[in-house]
């Protein structure tokens with residue numbers, strides 16, 4: 001049977017049209033866009049077209065606001081480090097506890113170097129408290145960085161409102177929109193967002209290509225200095241094939257953007273309803289009213305995520321887990337912990353992330369496959385007995401060492 | 403996805419001896435749901451012969467935790483309790499054709515459950531304060547708690563010291579930043595590689611205040627421990643290593659490994675081997691710990 005891919009928040013397949021557009025840039029169109037001769041000129045033209053396609057998808061006012069980078073992580077690092085460099089008298093960073101490591105690890109590192117770091121907490125649904133946010137905005141803050149959509153739960157932050165609030169206080173605002181771009185309509189020119197990161201491989205472009213949107217007149221300091229590529233804001237010969245691929249992917253995303261909130265959302269909702277109807281002691285994580293249309297984060301109590309993934313994989317179904325067991329640490333993910341999801345559920349959280357390439361048959365196959373897998377693992381679990389959890393599981397299992 | 407051996411996969415997909423065991427007379431619970439790993443081992447022991455007639459498990463945990471539990475039950479069935487206690491975590495891993503370094507704790511958990519179940523069968527108390535931190539050195543599977551305790555216990559100052567004592571950082575070197583962070587957290591600053599560690603090992607064993615089995619006096623017990631270590635030493639010395647008794651605190655026996663054993667990737671295995679020999683010699687469950695673990699007490 002054909003494998004089912006429901007891990008699109010981790011990465012996506014390149015659209016065949018993307019691959020086709022890229023191929024000439026490995027062969028006859030190999031030129032360096034900076035060269036005067038015709039080899040270079042053709043590449044330069046292709047990059048310009050791609051830039052406009054990215055601009056259009058983001059609703060940016062100018063194509064010169066688009067800076068190509070090597071990945072989402074580079075865009076995130078560039079944004080934060082630029083803001084700190086540009087206003088050396090401001091040493092405070094505001095972010096949230098549920099950011100991707102591309103932001104969190106960097107910010108925690110900067111904290112060691114003397115920056116003040118405020119990580120906004122979230123509630124059970126993964127929402128931030130805007131009053132608390134407002135109370136932190138002052139003239140020592142160099143930058144606010146808040147993700148548009150969370151990669152694990154799909155929960156959205158009100159970044160447009162948060163950007164407007166920061167703007168009122170003269171504070172730079174960056175959003176990691178790696179999970180949002182291509183899944184939600186975005187119109188940057190009508191917002192106060194100063195910088196935005198995106199990553200190609202989350203929207204059917206190749207891995208290793210990213211964009212940092214930098215609003216015109218935003219004070220900017222490059223991460224990589226060298227040649228004049230990207231108007232001196234990101235030195236290094238352009239990754240022309242990937243940039244062209246990203247352009248095509250952005251074009252496709254724009255054409256299909258309606259589909260995300262209709263077709264894909266219906267599939268996701270069907271998947272969630274179907275699974276929850278058949279599996280007891282399971283629930284959806286995150287803000288179910290305000291989240292990405294493609295993401296389902298489902299907690300299965302009293303079982304551990306890796307086992308579920310291995311059994312799903314055997315059925316040809318690819319998903320991912322909210323437990324960080326894969327990192328060698330036994331703690332559940334920082335996002336689940338930040339939302340206060342009980343340990344009994346956090347370890348058994350599975351993320352299904354769909355794309356417009358998924359079908360209803362696939363969804364129905366997953367709905368059929370999941371319940372027996374959970375039942376099988378619960379049969380092995382010391383916290384489960386018969387068809388329900390043992391009463392008072394935290395006490396029933398009493399290890400003599402802690 | 404993990405690089406699991408066929409054997410691990412097979413035991414995960416078709417676990418042996420899973421589920422509750424009726425009439426179990428030795429039950430060991432280790433781990434907790436908080437840690438994401440919990441194992442209950444249930445034994446049915448023939449009281450006259452001490453033979454483990456049946457063993458079942460229930461496990462909450464990742465694929466290799468389930469596979470390790472399954473393997474453990476297969477290994478110990480038909481063995482006597484005393485024979486079963488000789489099963490080390492490395493035996494469990496070997497039975498499964500190896501485990502990834504990040505997952506070795508699954509086999510350790512299996513071994514601990516076995517000790518807890520045997521203690522339960524014999525009506526003894528078993529406790530283990532073994533604590534596990536984030537994996538820092540992936541080449542030699544050394545975690546943050548182990549590194550921190552060894553730094554504290556031995557007054558380590560430099561990256562080189564840490565590598566000498568724990569082996570951590572001796573491979574690909576990608577973890578050096580993390581190890582330096584731990585050194586700074588403990589010492590308040592980072593010393594360059596020239597600074598030398600200042601090992602402050604106590605060498606005279608202090609008599610234990612804790613009650614022990616009546617058949618041995620404290621003196622006899624310590625003599626027995628020393629004799630047992632003495633018998634092991636030639637084996638270690640062949641590998642250019644050595645072991646010395648540092649402290650006996652009830653069921654905890656602290657030793658200093660030196661030479662090639664100390665800090666070598668086999669340190670944990672060496673300690674486990676020493677522990678088994680001492681369990682056999684003393685006829686009681688004891689824990690053998692590296693001297694570094696003493697700093698906590």
Ligand SMILES: Cc1ncc(COP(=O)(O)O)c(C=O)c1O
Pocket residue numbers: 009010070071072073074100102147149150151176178179199200201208210
């Ligand atoms: C929210 C978020 N930010 C940043 C990244 C990193 O992107 P990249 O893999 O392109 O560096 C990811 C991808 O995993 C992500 O989900």
